[in-house]
Amino acid sequence: MQPLVYIETTIFSFYHDDRTATPVVAMRQWTREWWDSRRADYTLVTSIPVLAELERGNLAHKKQALDLALQLPAIAAENAAAEIAQVYIRERIMPNNPVGDALHLALASLHKCDYLLTWNCRHLANANKFGHIRRINAMLGLYIPSLVTPLELIGSESE
Numbered sequence: 001m002q003p004l005v006y007i008e009t010t011i012f013s014f015y016h017d018d019r020t021a022t023p024v025v026a027m028r029q030w031t032r033e034w035w036d037s038r039r040a041d042y043t044l045v046t047s048i049p050v051l052a053e054l055e056r057g058n059l060a061h062k063k064q065a066l067d068l069a070l071q072l073p074a075i076a077a078e079n080a081a082a083e084i085a086q087v088y089i090r091e092r093i094m095p096n097n098p099v100g101d102a103l104h105l106a107l108a109s110l111h112k113c114d115y116l117l118t119w120n121c122r123h124l125a126n127a128n129k130f131g132h133i134r135r136i137n138a139m140l141g142l143y144i145p146s147l148v149t150p151l152e153l154i155g156s157e158s159e
Contacts, residue, residue: 003114005042008104009053010119011035011150012046012069016061027119027150034150035068042115042153046072047107053100081106084140091136094123105133105147112143119149 014031017024046069054066084106088094094102101123108116118124124147137144 002041002043004112005044005115005117005153006104006108006111006113006145007044007046007050007069007072008116008118008120008124009050011117012050012054012065013057013059013061014119015068016064017059018061030149030151030154031119034154038154044072045075045111045113047075047077047104049077049103049107050074075107075111077103077107078110081110084110084142087136087140091132093129093132093136105145108145109137109142113145115153116145116147117150117153118147121149 011031014024014027015035017028019025051066051069051074054062054069057065059065081103085094085102088102088105089096094100094105101120104118105116105124107113116124123129126147130147133147134144
């Protein structure tokens with residue numbers, strides 16, 4: 001069985017980002033490389049909240065990012081995920097925005113995703129938060145997804 005990957009909003013956005021700043025160019029390149037050559041190694045899902053975030057956005061590439069996201073099955077944000085997100089916020093793992101990062105982590109945990117794929121290295125793919133996230137998820141009896149960037153999955157699994 002292929003590993004299950006929850007794709008968060010930033011992945012779809014960076015795939016189509018056309019900024020020329022060096023870090024953005026590299027992130028776009030790694031995102032495209034993973035999406036174009038490695039995504040078949042995984043079972044991919046996104047969520048209704050991701051689609052809503054992309055729809056609300058005002059980026060020039062909004063339509064392309066949303067079209068990319070719409071290629072994947074989207075899981076709903078059920079009440080249990082919202083409750084888990086509130087625990088993350090209360091425990092100060094995530095910022096006080098229940099429709100954002102906390103909800104993505106809650107959905108990936110609740111649906112036992114092997115990975116949560118993101119470029120959000122401030123609140124999600126942040127090594128300084130991993131221990132706290134593991135403790136809270138263990139306390140809640142939740143699966144603990146690995147929080148990774150596309151760069152981390154480019155050279156894994158099927159090599």
